[in-house]
Amino acid sequence: xxxxxxxxxxxxxxxxxxxxxxxxxxxxxxxxxxxxxxxxxxxxxxxxxxxxxxxxxxxxxxxxxxxxxxxxxxxxxxxxxxxxxxxxxxxxxxxxxxxxxxxxxxxxxxxxxxxxxxxxxxxxxxxxxxxxxxxxxxxxxxxxxxxxxxxxxxxxxxxxxxxxxxxxxxxxxxxxxxxxxxxxxxxxxxxxxxxxxxxxxxxxxxxxxxxxxxxxxxxxxxxxxxxxxxxxxxxxxxxxxxxxxxxxxxxxxxxxxxxxxxxxxxxxxxxxxxxxxxxxxxxxxxxxxxxxxxxxxxxxxxxxxxxxxxxxxxxxxxxxxxxxxxxxxxxxxxxxxxxxxxxxxxxxxxxxxxxxxxxxxxxxxxxxxxxxxxxxxxxxxxxxxxxxxxxxxxxxxxxxxx
Amino acid sequence: xxxxxxxxxxxxxxxxxxxxxxxxxxxxxxxxxxxxxxxxxxxxxxxxxxxxxxxxxxxxxxxxxxxxxxxxxxxxxxxxxxxxxxxxxxxxxxxxxxxxxxxxxxxxxxxxxxxxxxxxxxxxxxxxxxxxxxxxxxxxxxxxxxxxxxxxxxxxxxxxxxxxxxxxxxxxxxxxxxxxxxxxxxxxxxxxxxxxxxxxxxxxxxxxxxxxxxxxxxxxxxxxxxxxxxxxxxxxxxxxxxxxxxxxxxxxxxxxxxxxxxxxxxxxxxxxxxxxxxxxxxxxxxxxxxxxxxxxxxxxxxxxxxxxxxxxxxxxxxxxxxxxxxxxxxxxxxxxxxxxxxxxxxxxxxxxxxxxxxxxxxxxxxxxxxxxxxxxxxxxxxxxxxxxxxxxxxxxxxxxxxxxxxxxxxxxxxxxxxxxxxxxxxxxxxxxxxxxxxxxxxxxxxxxxxxxxxxxxxxxxxxx
Numbered sequence: 001x002x003x004x005x006x007x008x009x010x011x012x013x014x015x016x017x018x019x020x021x022x023x024x025x026x027x028x029x030x031x032x033x034x035x036x037x038x039x040x041x042x043x044x045x046x047x048x049x050x051x052x053x054x055x056x057x058x059x060x061x062x063x064x065x066x067x068x069x070x071x072x073x074x075x076x077x078x079x080x081x082x083x084x085x086x087x088x089x090x091x092x093x094x095x096x097x098x099x100x101x102x103x104x105x106x107x108x109x110x111x112x113x114x115x116x117x118x119x120x121x122x123x124x125x126x127x128x129x130x131x132x133x134x135x136x137x138x139x140x141x142x143x144x145x146x147x148x149x150x151x152x153x154x155x156x157x158x159x160x161x162x163x164x165x166x167x168x169x170x171x172x173x174x175x176x177x178x179x180x181x182x183x184x185x186x187x188x189x190x191x192x193x194x195x196x197x198x199x200x201x202x203x204x205x206x207x208x209x210x211x212x213x214x215x216x217x218x219x220x221x222x223x224x225x226x227x228x229x230x231x232x233x234x235x236x237x238x239x240x241x242x243x244x245x246x247x248x249x250x251x252x253x254x255x256x257x258x259x260x261x262x263x264x265x266x267x268x269x270x271x272x273x274x275x276x277x278x279x280x281x282x283x284x285x286x287x288x289x290x291x292x293x294x295x296x297x298x299x300x301x302x303x304x305x306x307x308x309x310x311x312x313x314x315x316x317x318x319x320x321x322x323x324x325x326x327x328x329x330x331x332x333x334x335x336x337x338x339x340x341x342x343x344x345x346x347x348x349x350x351x352x353x354x355x356x357x358x359x360x361x362x363x364x365x366x367x368x369x370x371x372x373x374x375x376x377x378x379x380x381x382x383x384x385x386x387x388x389x390x391x392x393x394x395x396x397x398x399x400x401x402x
Numbered sequence: 403x404x405x406x407x408x409x410x411x412x413x414x415x416x417x418x419x420x421x422x423x424x425x426x427x428x429x430x431x432x433x434x435x436x437x438x439x440x441x442x443x444x445x446x447x448x449x450x451x452x453x454x455x456x457x458x459x460x461x462x463x464x465x466x467x468x469x470x471x472x473x474x475x476x477x478x479x480x481x482x483x484x485x486x487x488x489x490x491x492x493x494x495x496x497x498x499x500x501x502x503x504x505x506x507x508x509x510x511x512x513x514x515x516x517x518x519x520x521x522x523x524x525x526x527x528x529x530x531x532x533x534x535x536x537x538x539x540x541x542x543x544x545x546x547x548x549x550x551x552x553x554x555x556x557x558x559x560x561x562x563x564x565x566x567x568x569x570x571x572x573x574x575x576x577x578x579x580x581x582x583x584x585x586x587x588x589x590x591x592x593x594x595x596x597x598x599x600x601x602x603x604x605x606x607x608x609x610x611x612x613x614x615x616x617x618x619x620x621x622x623x624x625x626x627x628x629x630x631x632x633x634x635x636x637x638x639x640x641x642x643x644x645x646x647x648x649x650x651x652x653x654x655x656x657x658x659x660x661x662x663x664x665x666x667x668x669x670x671x672x673x674x675x676x677x678x679x680x681x682x683x684x685x686x687x688x689x690x691x692x693x694x695x696x697x698x699x700x701x702x703x704x705x706x707x708x709x710x711x712x713x714x715x716x717x718x719x720x721x722x723x724x725x726x727x728x729x730x731x732x733x734x735x736x737x738x739x740x741x742x743x744x745x746x747x748x749x750x751x752x753x754x755x756x757x758x759x760x761x762x763x764x765x766x767x768x769x770x771x772x773x774x775x776x777x778x779x780x781x782x783x784x785x786x787x788x789x790x791x792x793x794x795x796x797x798x799x800x801x802x803x804x805x806x807x808x809x810x811x812x813x814x815x816x817x818x819x820x821x822x823x824x825x826x827x828x829x830x831x832x833x834x835x836x837x838x839x840x841x842x843x844x845x846x847x848x849x850x851x852x853x854x855x856x857x858x859x860x861x862x863x864x865x866x
Contacts, residue, residue: 026475040474041429052428059424059425068425068429084732
């Protein structure tokens, strides 16, 4: 155990959830996986019972248990809606940590998280060799639609990014946390973010930043996640910024909610302070003057990522930014529902992931929108893989004039 | 279950719908109100009626207990596999088979979530009123098996009042149908009503024909805070005697108000002795007039302040306190014994008085809220179960509550059912001859006693 390890012994987190859960079933009513498949083991209640069995020695940390625990999107809805305020999502995450510590984490997840995301230089080398996609394809099931994602960019954003882009005189300093998808796959999104934000703020882009660590947290690989959190904290602390923004709700959620949990000891205060400064870019733009649209897009289907709506309680921000800019939003009642992406979940559980997104795709097919906007890179990957050909999937920033 | 029984049930269900691994058994297990854990020996996911018929026949042949359940969200242990055996999971049978605006009926499978049905019929301008607190996750099958009530019972009745017909499977595997799709039907004994509230002890219900109403045009909500309990009781009396039939007439006592305030900080004054919440529905102009009239009655009884919601958002704000009360009660103690006794409307004020006396005499915190309009009170005895003296006092308080309820001509459960939690008290309410008839009915439907055994009514062995 390292001296700066954060609070939250996973067994204690699970134990509290087991103690407080009264098995009422309210989590079933909000769980995207349960709604799709109606299987008891998919909602938090079933998993909390199973983890209770693990603590009592009625179950063992084996592949069967790991398989059940892997079937969770970590969307946060069960925890946000629990009448008895059970930390149900934290419990799932802690359960995965217990399993990973016992050696129960799939080779594929370990490869992606520790072999690639946590190690930019290796990822870069793989991409240079053109082997990134092939390497993933060899090892991961459920890759339908992956060919529709862009290849890794020839130059990653952080390779060429300036360390600072000055805004107006005396403007607040905003740190830009780029995130893996924008850095490796979508540098044009990162550039758009810098262009728009630097008109009002000084944008600081610390080159030493790393992956946000959410995939590591989700895989139960807590030591890797902690290492990433430590690197990011150091990078942004040294940049002396007023706020930190991302163009990804999941990265923002990880920096705001996971990092302070992971970092304790002498880093605890710094981690909490940094966490309080984190925003998804939509939250910052919603507070400023109206922006102008990037041209006529036709009606836009706006999707609210779970980590924006549930995680950051900021689900209304993108709609506010786009509406004020004059972008026409399509009516879409399912727009606040989960897309079934869940990071690596969609690769490990392709059928479940597909079952969650299927009703959303049916709704979209009936509507007029040919552009779908979402503020999360994980959701962007999921929508890009699954939407009908001809649908453009973007971050809301890309609908705004630079 | 011996290997032959398991093999027979597996074959009847189809191997892909049968599980007896340790993980699945743990997931479907549960604890009763004493904390005793029960695990099923196997779980069957029902795919269709034919499979249910085969599974039941196999279970009866091998004397395997069967607990049929939907969401497993009941409050009295109805879904617990207390005798082991099979849990028959009906949650996957969740199709709305038909909505017939001409008949004003819907035909549904047991796993349909009640709120999903309400939403689907609303789109047709129709209304399915039963509204238990679990409406967003509990299923029609479970609602019928427990005869679920809810907030709207004062005007619209309970689940029983909306079940016109049922298709069900007997333990021997025979499928049968009771009732019709008509509002009136007097041919034969009313087996439909017998099955409603039978807690899964008589047959496995696989399809329901439900009665629907036209969707009311408008709603209005009002609330009043009362400095005394007597004032609130007077308000309830005045509303019920006014000639206006409210949809909901809800009540919260001082302990409930304080718990909600500690939990949700809604700005409720801690000095208030009671909160009364009223909702009316109907044509817009009538609803407005009725809301004003009822607000006058609440003020006349001493309500201060009395608020009438002008918008749906304001109505939601008034309802927030009532909705928060369930989870907020843990502010008063780590454990609760949650009873849902009901008394005749005229005895309600007396019952609330007696509850306060019980709390004082037993030295426990009792928070009471609930459906004043139908006499159904949620009485929560808050305590810490790790302290033996508190646990004992809480149990004694519950016995007192039951005794006083029966003395006032009430019932031990208005809407939660008996399950395992109240089984030991049933004999105190049900006439011995009636109980004998019930036991005979159970034998007639389920001679091998495999359907949800040890629930709903005590067997002869449990009686003195």
